[in-house]
Amino acid sequence: MGRIDRAGEVTRLFAELERDGTPAAERLFPIVYEELRDLAESQLRRERPGHTLQPTALVHEAYLKLFGQQEARFESRSHFLAVAATAMRRVLVRHAEKRASLKRGGERERRSVDTAPEMAAPDHGEPVDLLALDELLQRLAQLDERKAKVVEMRYFAGLSVEETAAALQVSPATVKRDWDFARVWLLRELRSGRTGGPPGAPGG
Amino acid sequence: MSDRDRDRLRNVEELFAAAKELPRERRAAFLAGRCGGDEPLQAEVATLLDLEEGAGGFLERAADPWIGRRIDRWRLLERLGAGGMGVVYLAARDDGAYEQKVAIKLLKQGVEHDGLLERFRRERQVLAGLVHPHIARLIDGGATPENIPYFVMEHVDGTRLDRWCDERRLPLDRRLALFRDICAAVHYSHQNLVVHRDLKPGNVLVTDQGVVKLVDFGISKVIEPLRPDSRTQTFERRLTPEYASPEVVRGGPVTTASDVFSLGVVLYELLAGTRPWKAAEHSPTDLERAICETVPSRPSACAIQPAAAAARRHDPRGLRRALRGDLDAIVMTAIAAEPERRYASAEQMAADLEHHRAHEPIRARPPGAGYMLAKYVRRHRALVAAAVVALLALFAGGAGLLAGAAQARREAASTQRVNRLLQEMLVRLEPTSARGFAQSLLSQLHYANGELRSGLLRDDPDIEVDLRVALGRVYGALGYAGWARLQFELALAMERRMHGGRSARAALVMRWLGWALHHSAENERAVGHLRAAIALADEVGGMEQDARAALSDLGLALTGLGRFDEADAALQEALARLRGSDGDEARGAAGIHTGIALNLIARGDAAAAEPVARKALAMCEKLLPETDPRFAIALDTLARAHRARGEIDLAEPLLERSLEIRRELFDPRSPVLAWSLSLLAEVQVAAGRPSEAVPLLEEALAIRREHYDADSQPRMHSLLQLGLAQLDAGERAEALAHLREGVAIAARRGDEAEPMLRRAREEIARLRDALAAEE
Numbered sequence: 001m002g003r004i005d006r007a008g009e010v011t012r013l014f015a016e017l018e019r020d021g022t023p024a025a026e027r028l029f030p031i032v033y034e035e036l037r038d039l040a041e042s043q044l045r046r047e048r049p050g051h052t053l054q055p056t057a058l059v060h061e062a063y064l065k066l067f068g069q070q071e072a073r074f075e076s077r078s079h080f081l082a083v084a085a086t087a088m089r090r091v092l093v094r095h096a097e098k099r100a101s102l103k104r105g106g107e108r109e110r111r112s113v114d115t116a117p118e119m120a121a122p123d124h125g126e127p128v129d130l131l132a133l134d135e136l137l138q139r140l141a142q143l144d145e146r147k148a149k150v151v152e153m154r155y156f157a158g159l160s161v162e163e164t165a166a167a168l169q170v171s172p173a174t175v176k177r178d179w180d181f182a183r184v185w186l187l188r189e190l191r192s193g194r195t196g197g198p199p200g201a202p203g204g
Numbered sequence: 205m206s207d208r209d210r211d212r213l214r215n216v217e218e219l220f221a222a223a224k225e226l227p228r229e230r231r232a233a234f235l236a237g238r239c240g241g242d243e244p245l246q247a248e249v250a251t252l253l254d255l256e257e258g259a260g261g262f263l264e265r266a267a268d269p270w271i272g273r274r275i276d277r278w279r280l281l282e283r284l285g286a287g288g289m290g291v292v293y294l295a296a297r298d299d300g301a302y303e304q305k306v307a308i309k310l311l312k313q314g315v316e317h318d319g320l321l322e323r324f325r326r327e328r329q330v331l332a333g334l335v336h337p338h339i340a341r342l343i344d345g346g347a348t349p350e351n352i353p354y355f356v357m358e359h360v361d362g363t364r365l366d367r368w369c370d371e372r373r374l375p376l377d378r379r380l381a382l383f384r385d386i387c388a389a390v391h392y393s394h395q396n397l398v399v400h401r402d403l404k405p406g407n408v409l410v411t412d413q414g415v416v417k418l419v420d421f422g423i424s425k426v427i428e429p430l431r432p433d434s435r436t437q438t439f440e441r442r443l444t445p446e447y448a449s450p451e452v453v454r455g456g457p458v459t460t461a462s463d464v465f466s467l468g469v470v471l472y473e474l475l476a477g478t479r480p481w482k483a484a485e486h487s488p489t490d491l492e493r494a495i496c497e498t499v500p501s502r503p504s505a506c507a508i509q510p511a512a513a514a515a516r517r518h519d520p521r522g523l524r525r526a527l528r529g530d531l532d533a534i535v536m537t538a539i540a541a542e543p544e545r546r547y548a549s550a551e552q553m554a555a556d557l558e559h560h561r562a563h564e565p566i567r568a569r570p571p572g573a574g575y576m577l578a579k580y581v582r583r584h585r586a587l588v589a590a591a592v593v594a595l596l597a598l599f600a601g602g603a604g605l606l607a608g609a610a611q612a613r614r615e616a617a618s619t620q621r622v623n624r625l626l627q628e629m630l631v632r633l634e635p636t637s638a639r640g641f642a643q644s645l646l647s648q649l650h651y652a653n654g655e656l657r658s659g660l661l662r663d664d665p666d667i668e669v670d671l672r673v674a675l676g677r678v679y680g681a682l683g684y685a686g687w688a689r690l691q692f693e694l695a696l697a698m699e700r701r702m703h704g705g706r707s708a709r710a711a712l713v714m715r716w717l718g719w720a721l722h723h724s725a726e727n728e729r730a731v732g733h734l735r736a737a738i739a740l741a742d743e744v745g746g747m748e749q750d751a752r753a754a755l756s757d758l759g760l761a762l763t764g765l766g767r768f769d770e771a772d773a774a775l776q777e778a779l780a781r782l783r784g785s786d787g788d789e790a791r792g793a794a795g796i797h798t799g800i801a802l803n804l805i806a807r808g809d810a811a812a813a814e815p816v817a818r819k820a821l822a823m824c825e826k827l828l829p830e831t832d833p834r835f836a837i838a839l840d841t842l843a844r845a846h847r848a849r850g851e852i853d854l855a856e857p858l859l860e861r862s863l864e865i866r867r868e869l870f871d872p873r874s875p876v877l878a879w880s881l882s883l884l885a886e887v888q889v890a891a892g893r894p895s896e897a898v899p900l901l902e903e904a905l906a907i908r909r910e911h912y913d914a915d916s917q918p919r920m921h922s923l924l925q926l927g928l929a930q931l932d933a934g935e936r937a938e939a940l941a942h943l944r945e946g947v948a949i950a951a952r953r954g955d956e957a958e959p960m961l962r963r964a965r966e967e968i969a970r971l972r973d974a975l976a977a978e979e
Contacts, residue, residue, distance in 0.1 A: 143213045155263050160283045180224070181217045184255045187262050 082149070082167040085157035089134065092156065096130040129190065136189050140182065147182040150175055212245075219249045224256065270310065274298055275348060278306060278356065294359060306343060307359040310352055330398055331421060338389035340409070340419040360417045362409035366473065369410075370515040376526055379474050379516070380557055385416045387554035390467060393421060394460045394550065401458050403466035404447040405473065446479055450496040450541050461543035464550060468538025475527055476503040477512025480539060490872070496541070503535050504528040530560045530568075537568035646682060646871060649675055653691070665702055669695045673713060676720065683874030685723035686911055692717035711740035711747060715754040722757055725917055727764040734758040752778050752792060759799045768807040775799045794823035795834060798841045805841075810848030817842040833876075836862040840883060852891045859884040875911045878904040878918070882925060894932035901926040905942075917958075920949040924960040931967055940971045 141148035149168060153159040161179070165172040219238060223231045231253060239246040270293060273280050278295035285292050290311040297304050331342045344356040363371070365386075369379050386408060390400060400407075400421050407420045445453060449465035452458055473479050480500035481491060500506070504527035513523040534556050540546045547553040547568075556566040652675055661668040676691030696713045699705060718734035721727070737754045741747040755778035762771035778796050797820035804813035821838040828835050839862035846855040863880045870876050881904040885897035905922040912918045923946030930939035943964045950961055 143210050144217075151263070158283060160285055163285070177217075177221050180256070181220055181252075183263050184220075184252045187255050188252060 079167050081157050081159050081163060082153055085153040085159065088156040089137075089152055092130055093134045100131065132190055133186065136186055139189075140185065144178075146170070147178045147185075150178040151182045151186065154179060215245065216248055216252070219245075220252050223249060223253060275308060275354060276344070276346060276356070278308060280308065295356075305359045307340075307357045309355045309357065310348075311354065330396070334393055334396060334398060334421060336389055336392045338385050338416050338418060339393065339421060340417045342421070357419065358417075360409045360411065360419060362411040362415075362417060364405050365408040365410055365416070365470070366405040369474065373515050373517055375517045376475065376531075377561065380561065382410065382414075382416050383471055383474060384554045384557055386418065386470075387467065387550040387557075389416070389418050390463055391550040391554070394463065399458055399460055400463050400466075402447075403463055403470060405470060408470070445491050445495065446481060448495065449543070451543060453492045453495050459543065460549065461546055464538055464546050464553065465540075465543075467550060467553065468535055468546070471538065472503055472535050475516075475531060475535065476506055476523070477509055477515065478506055480506070493867070499541070500539070502527075502532040504532050530566050533568040534560065534566060646684070649679055649682075649687075665698055669698050669702075669709065669713070672698075673716060676716060680716075680720060680723070683870045683876035684911075685720050685875065689717065689720035689724050692720050706740065706743075708741075708744045708747060711737050711744055712750060714740065715750050715757075718754060718761070719757050722761045722764065725764075725912075727761040730761040731758065731765065734761060748781065749792075752781050755781070756792075756796050756799055759796075759803065763799070763803045763806050766806070768803055771803045772800070775803065794820050794827065794838065797823070798834075798838055801841045801845060805844050805848050808848075810845050813848070814842070814845040817845045833866070836865040836880070839865075840880070843883070843887070847887060847890070852887055856884070856887050856891065859887055873907055873910060875907055875918070878907040878911075878922065881907075882922065885925065885929060889929050889932060894929045895934075897929045898926070898933050898935070901929055915949050915952050917953070917955070920946050920953070920955070920958065921960075922946075923949065924958065924964050928960060928963060928967070931971075936971055936975070940968065940975075943968050943971075 137148050137151060140151070146168065150164055153164045153167060154161075159167070161172045161175050165175045168175065219235065222238075223234055226234055232250070235246050235249055239249075270280050270291075271282065275295070277298055279298040280293040280295045282294050283291060284294050284307060290309050292307050292309045295306050295308045328342070328345060332344075335341065340360050341358040342355060343358065345354060347353045362368070365382070369382070374382075390403070393400065398421060400418070402420060403418075407418060409417050409419060411417065447466045447469045449462040452462050469480060481494050481498075504524045508520045508523055510520055513520045516523055518526060534553065537556075538546055538553055547556070552567070556568055559566045652671070656668060656671065661671065672691045672695040676688040676695065679685075679688035679691060692713055696705075696710065696717055699707070699710050699713055703710070714733045714737035718730045718732075718737055721730035721733060734754050734757055738751050738758070741751040741754065755774050759771045759775035759778065762768075762774060775796055779793070779800075782792050782796065797816050801813045801817035801820060804810070804816065817838070821842050824832070824835045824838040839858045843855040843858035843862070846852075846858070859880070863877075863884050866874075866877055866880045881900040885900040885904070888894070888897040888900070901922065905919075905926050908916075908918050908922045923942045927939045927941075927943035927946060930936075930942065947961065947964050947968065950956070950958060
């Protein structure tokens with residue numbers, strides 16, 4: 001899509017989003033995904049060893065690039081960010097898969113420690129195995145879709161509790177509860193190595 | 205996954221949430237009680253609770269490396285939100301001194317840091333001195349070890365103004381009460397010589413107790429250096445354009461009056477639920493233009509959504525009624541385009557609101573229709589003149605176009621019909637903006653064309669010819685040479701059928717047809733018609749001005765065909781004829797000199813062209829108003845002379861100016877604009893800034909796609925130019941697509957003359973190989 005077309009399309013969709021919410025969000029997805037992918041790729045290309053990719057910054061960068069400085073209603077901005085979170089997740093997971101397959105020659109292999117150095121924040125908390133996280137999130141989504149969404153939004157797009165609540169149309173208290181629980185659930189699953197792959201494949 | 209699994213998770217979660225609230229000692233007992241002997245369940249929840257203790261920053265911190273970090277004496281706790289300037293975090297005193305919570309705004313990477321800390325230090329004194337119950341205090345500021353600037357501000361636990369009011373469905377009087385507090389805060393700060401610069405609902409928070417607090421006072425001044433940078437891309441602009449005043453949008457200084465303007469926009473939205481200029485309906489540059497040029501609807505007259513009305517405890521009709529009169533006047537005064545027409549201070553504005561509340565008369569008065577129309581006409585004289593003159597000439601009786609030719613008798617009925625048609629058209633013209641006018645004029649032209657096609661003047665083909673010529677001229681004035689050409693062709697065909705084609709009117713039509721053909725890039729045919737027109741005009745006699753104009757256009761057409769000597773001959777003849785006459789001499793001369801210069805440039809003699817082009821431009825500057833299309837042409841010509849001599853930095857500002865003039869005059873879909881964009885883009889690429897050129901070229905291509913045939917030269921030219929620019933800017937995939945399309949058109953046209961083709965083909969081959977290697 002040429003830039004003019006895209007900008008026009010996005011503006012139209014955004015106006016729709018302001019009016020009626022979710023349906024336009026789905027159509028925004030491919031555009032947002034493309035934008036994020038481009039931004040991520042250009043950032044990763046400039047990667048120095050130990051360089052940290054900041055998904056939150058990317059999402060906001062994409063937002064500004066697509067919408068400029070429009071004063072959007074808080075809710076519709078949150079809707080957008082929700083879409084962006086999904087897109088961001090896809091971008092990062094794809095990238096992690098590519099790296100993993102390059103390193104191991106093909107098999108989508110799991111390593112328990114730090115497959116994607118981009119997500120590691122060396123001085124804060126433990127590094128996260130992105131591919132495992134992605135798979136666990138899918139599983140969580142089958143058990144409780146909202147909790148998975150909360151994690152997706154807060155982790156991949158860095159939405160605040162308020163923003164997440166607005167996007168999901170629930171109270172901030174609900175978001176906090178979902179978040180607190182989902183975190184430990186994921187942590188447990190991650191540590192137990194119960195992530196997929198063919199039966200009998202090495203876990204952690 | 206089954207329902208059983210889902211239920212199980214829900215159980216676990218409920219127990220987990222409940223147990224978490226309890227002190228650790230009580231949990232085991234609680235769980236034992238609630239699980240009723242289900243040991244696996246109890247164990248699972250217990251495990252999760254344990255994990256929770258040690259989870260630390262899992263997922264929490266990795267996503268945002270700032271959380272948990274310490275900045276000066278504060279530790280960042282959680283992300284509150286993000287805006288254009290940066291991200292805001294909640295932070296608390298780390299030394300445990302006392303429970304002070306603050307908001308820390310970290311400026312986004314890439315924000316202009318040069319001299320920022322300097323400016324901040326200067327401003328800090330003043331900003332920190334702003335102490336007011338409705339202003340969030342600025343406490344401190346500095347830079348992190350990585351040199352990221354930050355501000356420490358009083359944390360306001362509140363909601364945005366618009367949301368707060370809508371959530372509680374506040375009626376108008378309560379909203380106005382809040383707004384008066386805002387005015388007080390703004391006025392206080394103005395008295396302390398601080399201008400906010402970025403007033404908008406996002407910067408007005410309301411606490412749960414209903415206290416209004418303004419945030420981000422004066423911060424924009426610190427962030428943004430005073431010199432405006434014309435190269436800045438739109439999405440880097442710090443000010444929110446939707447709330448910015450025209451003088452600020454144009455890059456002028458920010459004053460208290462611009463704050464008043466922004467307040468006016470906020471009030472508009474607070475009352476009517478919609479904004480006077482909406483970003484969603486415009487591209488950023490269009491939005492700015494709209495803000496500078498258009499007068500928006502009054503709040504009571506705008507599109508009020510039922511939901512918005514409900515949030516103000518009204519239905520749309522009731523809300524309109526409530527807004528009509530005083531509130532309309534107050535808002536429109538605050539958002540007047542000229543600063544001197546606005547309220548002199550926020551206090552004055554609050555005073556009028558207070559008068560309104562007390563049912564006393566207010567100071568402001570709504571702008572009259574006469575004022576608006578006068579303002580519009582002043583801005584768009586050239587466009588109005590060109591279009592309306594042609595139309596009104598017809599209005600006056602039918603054959604006003606023929607210079608000096610005798611008027612034949614017309615049937616009264618036909619004249620009536622034409623007059624009525626013109627009246628209808630004029631009435632429907634919309635004078636509130638240049639764009640609105642041009643677009644509605646265009647539709648009226650199409651409408652008139654439709655009426656003619658349906659046989660409006662079937663009984664009086666002579667008048668139809670005149671009317672078609674008039675329509676053609678107006679199409680041409682708007683920049684639509686293609687549609688103009690159609691009218692002239694029809695008119696000529698009819699004229700020939702009726703009178704054999706040897707009349708004065710035939711000469712006139714041929715001259716205009718030639719003009720339109722030249723501007724539609726069909727120079728061969730243009731030359732034919734123009735030569736015929738000149739010969740005929742000389743034969744008929746009494747048509748000196750038209751003959752000269754035709755000679756001038758002939759020169760341009762011949763230049764376009766590369767027949768430089770013939771072109772020069774035609775132009776010199778035009779000049780000679782000009783000297784032998786009187787009247788419009790100087791204006792005509794400017795156009796001819798421009799043509800001579802263009803011819804010299806085309807034949808490679810830019811050195812000789814420059815003085816001629818300069819002379820032409822000087823003439824234009826003396827005689828023409830600034831927004832005149834001929835002025836733009838003269839600017840272009842001088843620019844091209846410079847460009848041909850490699851003087852890119854001299855060419856560029858001229859082209860920018862001429863593009864501005866054209867944007868002012870023409871409809872954004874006008875092909876004239878495409879040409880201007882293409883010229884400027886070419887220079888930008890030559891100056892090594894292809895990424896600036898790309899959006900211009902995309903715009904040009906979009907226009908040309910709409911107006912020219914699929915295999916036309918202008919389309920091909922745009923595709924190739926855009927493709928090559930994108931290539932230089934690193935957008936390879938898109939470049940390849942455009943280059944391919946352009947080259948394909950060239951093949952179908954059998955056209956090898958285009959200089960960009962060779963490079964295009966080379967790059968296509970190179971790109972293909974490169975992309976194949978990457979896969």
